[in-house]
Amino acid sequence: MDQYFSRELGRRWLLTAGCFLLLLFFFSPPWAAFELWSRVPEAQGMLEVRRGAATLEQLAHPGAPVSDSLHAVIQWRVLIPAVAHLLALPSPVFFGLAHFGSFLALGYLVTLLRRRGATWRESALSTLVLGSASWFFTSTGWLGYWDSWLALGLLVVGFGDSRWTLWAAFLWAPWVDERFVLAAPLALLCRMADRTAVTPAREPDFSWRREVGGPAALVALFLLVRFGLLAGISSAGATPGGYFAGRHFLDAPLARLALGVWEGLRAGWFFVGAAVALLAARRIRQVPAGPALGAAVALLAALGLATAQDYSRSMTMVLPAAVLGAIAWHRSLYAWRHYALGVAAGAALLLPAHHVMNDRVNPIYYIYHELAAFATPAPGAMPELYELRAIHEMERGEYDPAEKDLTFALALAKNPASPARQRGILRASRGRWAEALADFTTALQADPANPDAWFMRAQANFATGHAPEAHSDMGKALALAPAGWTDRPDVRRFLAKLGRP
Numbered sequence: 206m207d208q209y210f211s212r213e214l215g216r217r218w219l220l221t222a223g224c225f226l227l228l229l230f231f232f233s234p235p236w237a238a239f240e241l242w243s244r245v246p247e248a249q250g251m252l253e254v255r256r257g258a259a260t261l262e263q264l265a266h267p268g269a270p271v272s273d274s275l276h277a278v279i280q281w282r283v284l285i286p287a288v289a290h291l292l293a294l295p296s297p298v299f300f301g302l303a304h305f306g307s308f309l310a311l312g313y314l315v316t317l318l319r320r321r322g323a324t325w326r327e328s329a330l331s332t333l334v335l336g337s338a339s340w341f342f343t344s345t346g347w348l349g350y351w352d353s354w355l356a357l358g359l360l361v362v363g364f365g366d367s368r369w370t371l372w373a374a375f376l377w378a379p380w381v382d383e384r385f386v387l388a389a390p391l392a393l394l395c396r397m398a399d400r401t402a403v404t405p406a407r408e409p410d411f412s413w414r415r416e417v418g419g420p421a422a423l424v425a426l427f428l429l430v431r432f433g434l435l436a437g438i439s440s441a442g443a444t445p446g447g448y449f450a451g452r453h454f455l456d457a458p459l460a461r462l463a464l465g466v467w468e469g470l471r472a473g474w475f476f477v478g479a480a481v482a483l484l485a486a487r488r489i490r491q492v493p494a495g496p497a498l499g500a501a502v503a504l505l506a507a508l509g510l511a512t513a514q515d516y517s518r519s520m521t522m523v524l525p526a527a528v529l530g531a532i533a534w535h536r537s538l539y540a541w542r543h544y545a546l547g548v549a550a551g552a553a554l555l556l557p558a559h560h561v562m563n564d565r566v567n568p569i570y571y572i573y574h575e576l577a578a579f580a581t582p583a584p585g586a587m588p589e590l591y592e593l594r595a596i597h598e599m600e601r602g603e604y605d606p607a608e609k610d611l612t613f614a615l616a617l618a619k620n621p622a623s624p625a626r627q628r629g630i631l632r633a634s635r636g637r638w639a640e641a642l643a644d645f646t647t648a649l650q651a652d653p654a655n656p657d658a659w660f661m662r663a664q665a666n667f668a669t670g671h672a673p674e675a676h677s678d679m680g681k682a683l684a685l686a687p688a689g690w691t692d693r694p695d696v697r698r699f700l701a702k703l704g705r706p
Contacts, residue, residue, distance in 0.1 A: 217319060221312040224332045228311075230572050231554045232337065234346045237578035241586050242348075245616045251585065252567065257300060257348030264289055264299055268438075281431060284380035285351050303344040306353030311336050313357060314528065317364050323535045327543070330550040331531040334476065337553035339469045339517040340524065342560065342569055355382040356524055362392040363525035364399055368415055371396075375423035383431070386424055387508055388522035391501045393417060395525040398480075402487040402494050403533045455511055457563050462516065465561035466506060469520020472553035475545075476530030477502060477523065483533040502526050517561040588618035592627055599631060607631060615647075622652035629661060638668040656686040664699060676703060 235253045242254040249258040259276040262269065263286035271277045289299040314335055318328040344353035358378030365371050378385040396416065455462070470477065481502070485495030502523050509519030534542060558569040584590055591614035598607035608631055614624040629644030642665035649658040659682035667675035679699070683691070690696060 213319070216325070217315050218312060220325065220329055220332070221308065221315050224311050224315070224329065224336060225308050227333065227554075228336050228341060229345065232342050232346070232558055232569050233572035233575040235578070236575050237582060237586070239348065240579070241582070241617075247613055247616050248586070253346065254348050256350060260286055260299075260349035261296060263287075264294075264296070279349075281435060282351070282380065282382055284377055285354065300348050303348075303351055303353055306351065306357060307336075307341050307344045310340070310353050310357045310360065313360050317360070317528070318531065318535065321532050321535065323532075327535055327546060330546045331476075331535070333550045334472045334546075334553045335524070335527055335531060337471055337558070338473050338521070338524070338527075339560070340521040342558060343515075343518050346560075346569065350518075351381050352518060352521055354378070355385055355388075356521055358385055359388055359392045359522070359525050360528060362389055362420070363395040363528065368419070371416070372419050372423060375420045375427075379424070379427045379431070384509075384513075384519070384522055386427065387512075388505060388525075389420065389424065391505050391523065392525040393420065394498060394501055395529040398484060398494055398498065398529055399532060402484055403529065403536065454514055454563055457516075461561060461563075461566065462510060464559070464566065465510065465516025466520060468517035468559050468561045469506075469509075470523060470527055471556065471558065472549045473524070473527040475549045476527040476534060478530070479534045479537075480526055480530030483530070483537055498526060498529075514563045515560070516563065517559070586617060588614040588624060591617065592624050595624075595627060595631075604631060604635060620651055622648045622655070622658070625651070626658065626661065629665070633661075633665065633668070638665055641665045642669055654685060656682040656690060659685065660696065660699070667699075667702065672703075676705075679703060679705065 238251055238253040242248050242251065242257070249255060255273070256276050256279070259271045259273045259279060262271055263279070263283060267283050267287040267290050268281065271280050285302055286299075289302065294302075311332055314332045315328050318331055319325075323331065340352040340356040343350045355378065358374045358381065361370050361374040362378075365374070375389070393416070467474065481495045481499040483495075484498060485493070487494045505522050506520060509522055510516055513519040534546070539545075560567040560569065591610045595607040595610040595614065598604075598610065608628060611624050611628040611631065615621050615628060618624050625644045625648040629641040629648065632638075632644060633641035642662065645658065645662040645665050649655075649662055652658055659678045663675045663678035663682060666672075666678060691700070
């Protein structure tokens with residue numbers, strides 16, 4: 206018996222690892238964006254890493270106000286940053302906790318399905334459907350998002366076997382994301398449905414006091430601490446009124462709202478529909494199960510859209526209903542249920558995926574596309590574009606924006622020669638010769654065979670009173686210059702200043 210259970214446990218985790226890697230292949234994190242931010246901290250405005258910059262502040266000072274007003278709401282989503290702070294985890298490991306949470310959530314799904322009697326094939330296909338959803342995409346694709354831990358907490362509430370794990374989830378999960386409080390009633394409804402209408406009850410004496418009363422008390426405690434005791438030391442964006450003031454999350458085209466709902470669970474909505482349909486003729490505590498579940502899902506989805514800029518992310522709150530549907534579908538008697546499950550898994554992996562927000566839609570790509578981004582970066586990561594914009598700004602006399610763009614281009618560039626020369630020219634034109642000398646030196650170090658680089662540094666050395674160095678640089682420029690180079694008017698004028706023929 207022990208050998209069977211050890212073999213079963215090992216297979217579950219092997220299946221989890223396979224599902225995890227397959228999902229990462231089809232819905233790859235933007236590795237090039239992560240690498241760019243690690244190399245160029247100035248690129249922290251990218252969507253994929255912006256919250257990551259905010260959570261690093263939390264890692265350093267858990268509970269302190271977040272400087273980025275867009276992410277000020279996360280000030281008291283402090284559990285994971287606080288644990289990482291206490292353990293002194295390095296930032297790569299800290300961000301990797303979201304991926305680890307995704308792996309655990311998938312493992313919990315596999316375990317849950319196996320315990321409900323699903324075959325290995327059914328468990329694999331169902332896990333792929335449930336994992337091809339926004340909670341996985343965001344946790345693995347955007348740094349600083351802990352949606353996988355929110356999903357795990359809701360799954361424990363909805364399907365955990367022990368009341369102690371249920372109560373523990375109500376203690377820790379709200380400190381990962383306050384949306385847990387909104388989603389917990391649906392998860393509890395799924396818990397009741399799973400025990401009374403879907404799976405033969407393991408505990409026939411289902412107790413409202415123990416199953417609902419205890420969690421309700423813990424939620425009340427959280428609300429008292431979070432919005433009572435801590436409200437006075439929250440940043441303006443972290444309090445409910447401050448965060449929602451002036452925000453109109455539903456101000457978007459209807460098509461985008463609909464896409465946001467779809468992308469939240471994608472093919473997992475098939476399981477939600479299955480849960481509602483298969484429970485339609487059953488009752489939970491004298492309440493029709495199907496309509497009750499459908500109404501709860503619709504209400505929670507509407508609340509998610511109305512309270513979040515990230516439409517697809519907000520649908521994570523409905524995940525327990527999809528898991529309930531997967532269990533009910535496995536236990537259904539339809540002869541074609543296996544074919545439908547295969548179609549759903551294929552659709553989950555192959556249909557285009559997106560992050561859907563109030564103001565934009567971002568596609569999610571396969572891994573080979575993201576690996577190609579190292580060689581061909583996105584426009585926002587191309588130094589040539591910033592350099593070109595800076596040249597146009599200089600032509601219009603907009604010197605401060607031009608210098609800012611050139612500085613960013615210099616940080617992005619693997620070969621800094623061109624943006625360094627342009628910034629040196631800009632600074633020289635404004636009489637800042639010492640700074641220009643530093644830029645021309647940078648350009649020269651990157652491109653020592655360029656006579657113009659030596660010529661520019663010679664001019665900067667001369668302007669800063671370093672005549673011997675100017676003569677030396679000009680001599681090297683002349684040695685490298687092509688025929689006719691000295692006929693240029695600017696070269697002739699500077700040779701005259703140096704007193705050289």
